[in-house]
Structures are given as C-alpha cells and as structure tokens.
Amino acid sequence: MKRNIVIAAVTAAALIGGGTATALATTGDDQGPARQAANTKLSDDGNRDDRDDQDDQDDRDDDAAKISSSDVTAPEAIASALKHTSGTVVSAELDDEDDSDKVVWKVDVLSGDNTWHSVSVDPSSGKVLGSQTDDEDDTAQVRAALKGSSVTAGEAAKAAAGKGVVTSVGLDEDGKDKSWEAETHTSGGAEQDWKIDLASAKVTADRSDAQDDDADDADDQD
Secondary structure: OHHHHHHHHHHHHHHHHOOOOOOOOOOOOOOHHHHHHHHHHHHHHHHHHHHHHHHHHHHHHHHHHHHHOOOOOHHHHHHHHHHHOOOEEEEEEEEEOOOOOOEEEEEEEEOOOOOEEEEEEOOOOOOEEEEEEEOOOOHHHHHHHHOOOOOOHHHHHHHHHHHOEEEEEEEEOOOOOOEEEEEEEOOOOOEEEEEEOOOOOOEEEOHHHHHHHHHHHHHHHO
C-alpha cells in the first residue's frame, strides 16, 4: 500500500511539472535503514580495529628500529650525561631527536641551582651531542619525591634491565606511591612498564599500566 502511494505521488508530480521522474519503490521493510546502519557500524568497527592493529605494529617496528640503533644502554647514557652536566638525573629516554628521524638518548638533569638541562647523548658512541636548559614547573615536587631516596635513575635502569632492554626511565612524583618508572622491550618486541622502589630498587610490574591495557581491550571488544 505504501509503495503504491509513493509511486502515485511521484507520477503526479511528474505530470504536473511536465517533466519526468523516477519512482523508487520501497520494499516495505521498515528495518532496512536500521539494518544498513548496523552493517555500516560493524564495517567501521572492523576497519578501525584493522587501523589500530596496524598502528600497534608500526609502533613495535619503530621501537625495534630505535633499539637496534642503540649500542649505549640507559645507565651508560645517564653516566655520560652526568659527566657533562652535574646534578640529578630525573629521566632518560631513547627517542627521536626534535625535527629529525635521528634517535638519541634524551637525559633530563636537575642541577643544584634548580636549573633543568636536557642532554642529548649519541646512542652509538655515548658522546654528548648537546645540551639545553628547559623550564619546568614541578621542581619542588621532584625534589620532595627524591628526598630520602637512595636509588638513582641509573640504578633504577640497571635494576629494570633484567626485564628487557630499557628504553626509558623516569621519576613518577605524582600520587601516593612515588617511584621510578621504566619501560622495557624484549627480543620478541613485547613492551612492559615497571615500577622501581626509590629505597630498595625492587622491580614490580606497573599494575596501573596493565589495568589500562585491560580497559582498552574491553573497549575494543565492545
């Protein structure tokens, strides 16, 4: 019945306008648009999952390339930076240099006069490539977190090295449980975050990171 009404209405409009018109008969299936929308969503979700998987693989490949380009370990990079700039190392990360694809160790050093220095270390030779001062607004918080600590960033990196290749180590000064955090990669490409106790250098898995991964997996399944 609905189809006849549509055809009649379109035909009348064509006659009145003196032109031609094409009537598209509906199937009478009211669920058609809803089904099409559902199929489109499933297709979009599938494409998004594929893109996410590809992004994850690209990240793993990128990390593998960074690791393979470095003969200098995190503790060695930290030691080299401290020879150049005295102070307290707050973080060290194997990363791309600004505005280039060159991989360097970036070591953040807080000097005795509370000046922040970002020291770049060559991952092949351990040579300091350069240093620049930075402005940071959490100096007091970092000092408070490190007060009474007996474990340095270099020692934390050495402790985490038993779990894999350390690609970053840094101070977590937020929250109740202050600690060093380190990221490691295994030969198979697996990535893991660790917490290193500021007093004992005990290494434990970063549970908050694992919980975030579980939440992401749950979102992907939904």
